[in-house]
Amino acid sequence: MSADSVTIGKVKKSVFQFSRLRREILQYKWIYLMLLLPLAFFVVFRYMPLYGIQLAFKDYKLAGIKASVWNNYEHFKYMFLEPGFLPAFRNTLIISFMRILIGFPFPIILALMINEVRMARLRRVFQTIYTFPHFLSWVLLAGIMLNLMGSTGMMRRIVGLFSPEMSDNWNFLYDGGTFRWLLVLSDMWKEAGWGTIIYLASIAGIDQALYESTEIDGANRLQKIWYITLPGIISMIAIQFVLRVGAIMEGGFDQVFNLYTPPVYAMGDIIDTYIYRLSFVRASGVNLGFPTAVGLFKNIINFILLIAANGVCRMLGQKTVL
Amino acid sequence: MFVGLKQRAGSGDAVRRRNKIKRFTASDAVLLFILAVFAILILYPFYNALLVSIVPNTVYLRNQSLMIIPPKISLDAYNFTFKSSLIWIGYRNSLLITVFGVIYNMLLTVLCAYPMTKSFPGRKFVRFFIVFTIYFSGGLIPYYLLIKDLHLMDSLAVMVLPTGLNIMFMLIICQYFQSLPSSLEESAKIDGAGDFTVLLRIILPLSLPLLATFTLYYAVDRWNEWYNAMLFVKTVEKWPLQNVLRTIINDIQFMATQNIPGQQRPDVQGDAIKMSSIIVSMVPMMCLYPFLQRYFLSGLTLGAVKE
Numbered sequence: 001m002s003a004d005s006v007t008i009g010k011v012k013k014s015v016f017q018f019s020r021l022r023r024e025i026l027q028y029k030w031i032y033l034m035l036l037l038p039l040a041f042f043v044v045f046r047y048m049p050l051y052g053i054q055l056a057f058k059d060y061k062l063a064g065i066k067a068s069v070w071n072n073y074e075h076f077k078y079m080f081l082e083p084g085f086l087p088a089f090r091n092t093l094i095i096s097f098m099r100i101l102i103g104f105p106f107p108i109i110l111a112l113m114i115n116e117v118r119m120a121r122l123r124r125v126f127q128t129i130y131t132f133p134h135f136l137s138w139v140l141l142a143g144i145m146l147n148l149m150g151s152t153g154m155m156r157r158i159v160g161l162f163s164p165e166m167s168d169n170w171n172f173l174y175d176g177g178t179f180r181w182l183l184v185l186s187d188m189w190k191e192a193g194w195g196t197i198i199y200l201a202s203i204a205g206i207d208q209a210l211y212e213s214t215e216i217d218g219a220n221r222l223q224k225i226w227y228i229t230l231p232g233i234i235s236m237i238a239i240q241f242v243l244r245v246g247a248i249m250e251g252g253f254d255q256v257f258n259l260y261t262p263p264v265y266a267m268g269d270i271i272d273t274y275i276y277r278l279s280f281v282r283a284s285g286v287n288l289g290f291p292t293a294v295g296l297f298k299n300i301i302n303f304i305l306l307i308a309a310n311g312v313c314r315m316l317g318q319k320t321v322l
Numbered sequence: 323m324f325v326g327l328k329q330r331a332g333s334g335d336a337v338r339r340r341n342k343i344k345r346f347t348a349s350d351a352v353l354l355f356i357l358a359v360f361a362i363l364i365l366y367p368f369y370n371a372l373l374v375s376i377v378p379n380t381v382y383l384r385n386q387s388l389m390i391i392p393p394k395i396s397l398d399a400y401n402f403t404f405k406s407s408l409i410w411i412g413y414r415n416s417l418l419i420t421v422f423g424v425i426y427n428m429l430l431t432v433l434c435a436y437p438m439t440k441s442f443p444g445r446k447f448v449r450f451f452i453v454f455t456i457y458f459s460g461g462l463i464p465y466y467l468l469i470k471d472l473h474l475m476d477s478l479a480v481m482v483l484p485t486g487l488n489i490m491f492m493l494i495i496c497q498y499f500q501s502l503p504s505s506l507e508e509s510a511k512i513d514g515a516g517d518f519t520v521l522l523r524i525i526l527p528l529s530l531p532l533l534a535t536f537t538l539y540y541a542v543d544r545w546n547e548w549y550n551a552m553l554f555v556k557t558v559e560k561w562p563l564q565n566v567l568r569t570i571i572n573d574i575q576f577m578a579t580q581n582i583p584g585q586q587r588p589d590v591q592g593d594a595i596k597m598s599s600i601i602v603s604m605v606p607m608m609c610l611y612p613f614l615q616r617y618f619l620s621g622l623t624l625g626a627v628k629e
Contacts, residue, residue: 021443028442030517035448038434041486045468046455052464065467110360116353128615129361135607135618137546139564143571143600144371147593152382154370189364197619221349254549258568275462280553288463295461303458 056293068289075293085294087266088274091180092251095270098184099252100244106188107195108237112225114196115203127200130193138190142258145186149173176267179260183268187255198240199233206232239318246309249302271298368604375399375597382591399594403602411559412566412603415478416545419562423482423544428537430487435496436521456489469554480554481547481562488543491536498532499525535617545606563603570599 025032051065056075058068079085110130117123133141149155149172160167172178210228219227251270260268269277271294278291373389374382378396403409438449459465465484474480506528507520515523526533548564555561561569611618 024443028440031437031440031442034433034517034521035437038430038487039448039451041430042452042455044472045484045486046459049460049464049468050458051460052467053460055463055467113353113357117357118350122354124615126357126361127619128612129364131619132611133364135542135546135611136604137548137564139546139548139568139571140600140603143567143596144367146571147374147597148367148370152593193364272462279463279466288467292461292463295463299458299461306457 053292053296055289056296058289060288060292071289075287075290076297078290079293079297082290084269084274084278088269088271091267092249092270095180095183095251095256095268096248098180099187100241100248102184103188103191104241104244107192108199108233110192111196111199111203112229115200115229116221116225127193127196130196132193133190134194136190138254138258141186141190142255145182145259146173149182173259174261174263176264179264179268182259183252183255186259187252199236202233202236203229235316235318238316239313242309242312242316246305247302248305249298371597371600375594375601377594379591379594382594399598400602402595403598408558408561408566408570409563409599409602412561412563415561416547416563419478419481419547420541420544423485423547424537424540426482427485427487427540427544428533431492431495431536431540432521432526432533434487435492435499436517436525438492438496439499452489452492466553475554476557476560477555478560481550482544484550485544485547488536488540491539495529495532495536498529502528531617535620538614538617542607567599567603571596 055065055068057070057073058065059071059074061068114123114126114130117126147153151170155172156167156170159170172182206229210232211224214224214228249271251272253270253272253276256268256270256273257276260273275291275294275298278294279288373392376395376397376399377389377392378394378398381392381394434452438445460468469475469480469484474483502525506524510520510524546564547562548568551560551562551565552568555565
């Protein structure tokens with residue numbers, strides 16, 4: 001008797017839970033309907049490509065992904081023998097490290113400087129000018145840069161004023177050594193202003209009373225920056241730094257692709273441009289499985305780095321997206 | 323100078339601060355000098371491009387574009403650029419993909435952001451499903467084969483459909499929606515409004531400045547589109563402006579042979595044509611940027627400021 005009632009109670013409870021779930025789903029039916037379109041986008045353009053990853057383990061046949069045959073990790077064995085792969089991998093890391101070492105502190109310094117300008121209107125003017133290149137494409141900016149640094153460009157003339165010898169042997173765009181610097185510096189030129197925005201917002205959030213009290217203690221400008229502004233934005237700097245390190249495998253396809261030429265491939269080729277050329281530029285009949293494998297290799301490292309960066313950010317007390 | 327002080331005076335003794343006159347010191351001068359130099363470094367390449375595009379061939383060859391003021395002006399390069407149908411094709415296509423792209427992007431973004439503020443069953447999974455795509459993707463070849471299988475090759479749609487929505491933008495908008503007072507929505511619901519009505523009549527009108535900013539960012543992204551076009555669009559008549567520009571920059575002969583049939587290439591040097599094309603394609607941005615700079619400069623800090 002008592003056992004029966006317990007069973008009935010359980011059944012009743014689960015039926016009740018089920019109906020509650022159904023009621024909730026019905027209650028949110030319009031919400032689900034709204035999500036239909038965005039989710040369809042993610043399924044088609046973000047998840048369906050994942051199906052093609054199997055090509056990394058297959059020999060590609062024109063008949064399609066399914067018709068291609070498994071090849072026992074051949075691509076991964078071949079990867080380290082392919083003459084272009086290791087240089088591209090190394091270049092990606094070197095260029096990323098250069099960008100972090102030189103490019104990362106720059107927007108911070110710039111933000112601190114902009115913040116010290118006393119006239120609000122002038123601050124705005126500087127910010128507006130600095131941020132402008134961010135909104136232009138690398139196609140357009142590369143066009144300007146190539147002209148500026150090319151053999152008929154202004155840079156050659158200016159350098160010629162100081163060292164005619166250098167100007168006579170002008171090879172700036174086609175020299176591997178200078179090319180990496182061109183990448184790093186032109187990226188700083190384009191993105192520094194945009195980078196300051198987040199730091200300036202962070203500086204604006206610092207309690208003004210702190211500045212006033214140090215002023216009474218007789219602190220000068222640099223001391224105020226060092227003891228108040230910098231500590232005030234240090235957590236933002238840390239988070240930005242971690243995120244930047246997490247993106248180390250992204251060498252900046254748009255920029256490199258629009259600026260580089262065959263003579264600088266050895267020093268400037270990054271993984272993404274390497275994959276592109278493997279897939280589309282080499283003679284026809286290239287096995288599309290191999291570039292897929294290289295892409296997968298890159299994406300897995302990227303994935304691990306991003307998860308790690310995310311974890312560190314969370315340890316720093318930042319709410320993260322995942 | 324007072325403008326600056328007023329804005330900075332925080333919770334403290336504002337009157338005392340305002341009365342205190344800050345002198346323009348040597349450190350101010352150094353600071354402004356450095357900032358001005360950087361501003362010139364940013365602007366000069368654009369000015370140089372303009373100069374190259376407007377000086378005659380002979381002047382350019384003599385000066386190698388080391389000029390402050392152009393000694394002589396010739397609009398031959400612009401004549402040539404405007405006559406080429408290619409630039410106008412690029413403009414038309416870019417305009418098309420920008421208009422349709424922004425509508426599509428904003429539609430998806432809003433339709434994704436608003437539901438994410440609700441605690442419907444399965445919300446956590448949906449969020450994971452979306453955010454996962456930031457962390458992992460198929461790579462170039464799987465993407466290429468997908469587009470091929472979807473028969474999107476060589477169409478204008480290939481420059482719009484795969485762009486979908488920017489997850490960071492969506493999350494910021496979502497955060498903003500959540501910060502709006504829920505009482506408005508509740509009272510509307512009591513009056514019998516459905517989710518769509520609430521979104522259209524209450525949530526969206528309250529978020530206009532934020533939506534304007536992201537509309538602008540999407541517009542910039544679509545206007546700068548070249549990657550999908552390079553991969554998938556082979557027909558010149560379907561190229562967006564950036565790809566036209568890429569071809570002009572990399573291959574000046576292309577322009578001469580493709581576009582003015584039966585006409586000899588005028589005596590304009592290639593660099594002038596390249597730079598005039600660049601200037602022409604920058605015009606929309608140069609017109610919009612100064613007037614909309616408030617929106618351009620809000621950056622991705624919008625969501626954070628609210629907290």
